[in-house]
Amino acid sequence: MSTLEIKDLQVSVSTDDGPKEILKGVTLTIKDNETHAIMGPNGSGKSTLAYSIAGHPKYDITGGTVTLDGEDVLAMSVDERARAGLFLAMQYPVEVPGVSVANFLRTAKTAIDGEAPKLRTWVKDVNAAMGQLNLDPTFSQRNVNEGFSGGEKKRHEIAQLELLNPKVAILDETDSGLDIDALKIVSEGVNRYREQEGKGVLLITHYTRILRYIEPDFVHVFVDGKIADQGGPELAEALEANGYDRYIKANAAPA
């Protein structure tokens, strides 16, 4: 069982001109077995939401709460959040020079499970996860994300999702930069994950094409740091047809 509950979340970043408010009260609950899609224009704060939940130090939480199964996520350190069951597939995965994928995955798995994985099954699991995402076995020996193509980085994120198997996965534009084959492969990975009992997914995207492979239960429209509308999968199709114009206009109108 897993419920991620975001209530009235307000977040700012510090700039040279003082703090700048980016999230202006976001409320969203992801329950067991639910997939939520977030769509919204560039700069509306989607990644900010994802990073704030994961605990990136750049973002200051100025109000609101985030809980995972009732536990206060905002009180946890970055790694505690991951160990509590949160996972963020990043829009721009980070290169870690000199650290091999194999070493990284083993270290992460050991941290999440609290004990080292059994060597024999682990190597098999890693090879299987890499194989399913069409990453050849030599990737294990390469340095984390170093020299990976954009699509390889994204597939590597989903391989981690499958291996670390969190309670709730936040996918920030995992579909961006993927060709159609890679999109299918990545979607299948996410679907294998969410077919398990009690998993939640928050999927940030600009495109409906991924939503044809990963069908969401709810779609939220994100504009200017807030959720401007929500509905079922049909809302995504409407957005694809009409764009965000009417939300942006409504938002610009004096309150």
Added chain:
Amino acid sequence: MTVTDAARESVTSGLEQDKKDGHLSVSHLNPPPSYDLADHPVPTGREEIWRFTPLKRLRGILDGEASDASLTWDTTLPDGVTLSTISQAEAREIGELAPNDRPSALAAELSGGARLIDVPAEAEITEPIFIRLHGESVDDLVWSQLVLRVGKFAKATVVLMHTGSARYSATTSVLVGDGATVNVVSLQDWDDDAVHLGRDSILVGRDAEVKHTAITFGGDVVRLNANVEYAAPGGSAELLGLYFADEGQHLEHRLFADHNQPKTKSNVLYKGALQGEKAHTVWIGNVLIRKVAEGIETYEENRNLVLTDGCQADSVPNLEIETGEIEGAGHASATARFDDEQLFYLRSRGVSEKEARRLVLHGFFNDLIRKVGVPSLEEQLTATVEDELARNVLRAGQ
């Protein structure tokens, strides 16, 4: 924070044409070699080559008192390798490289004799030659003179390990025959109070390949020179270094690649980490491309990772070019702190902050350890680095 990166570049085309020996010009960055102590006066600290070194902490080594103390020698000499003691005169006769600073001149003067490690021509020595040097106390003043001679087309690896404590000043010549392949590793794992002034000079034969690695963890003050010059065209040298300075330590590495022959190569990579109040590292990378040195290639790089406040990493690449007819010349120098994005990425996968720092540092040094190219040493080096990291990163994580 007092991180200063004294990086600067000086590309000088008109060198002083001081034709002392009739043919070679003299770099203003490196005093000419000489056995005459009068050419190497006691430094004041204002000299270019001494300006970073804390002279007061050298415990009087530069006064040049005579001493017959020595380090204990424990060697592993594979078949075909000989170790002998020769006189200072003999060392000069077989072509050791003359001292180019005061400590090495004093060592050549006061050593009482040199040790000669000989690898005969065409010998392929697969197992490393180990020389374990141990000092009992910083009260001991030790002058040392060493010649490593590797004959034509021979292959050998020499590992020098320094442990314990001493006031140690050593001049070492590495004479590499034509077509030979030589790998020299010098590990400084001294106790906290040791003072080590060392000069390794390498003469690279025609088409020979040399790798020299300095790995420095221990000691109060360690100041090492690694100099390369070429006896004929076609030689290549790779100069590697890894250092980790803790609280109060001064670790200084000075490189000089003297491209005095055409078609020669030098490649320098030094990486260091610093942590703790008054941890100080100095890296000087001097490269001289002489007029005759057409078609050479050189690249030098120094990277420092500053882990806490209160450390200072000085990094000074210098490239002097007398000819435009070169294949390539470049350098890079960077001093950085932990990358927050890297730490965040690792931590977002559940890895604790301490472990994430350890991983990033391990990654930082990893490519260098792999390059050292002594398989039997790699594991030990990794373990030493891991130990150092475990101790220090633990402390940093408090």
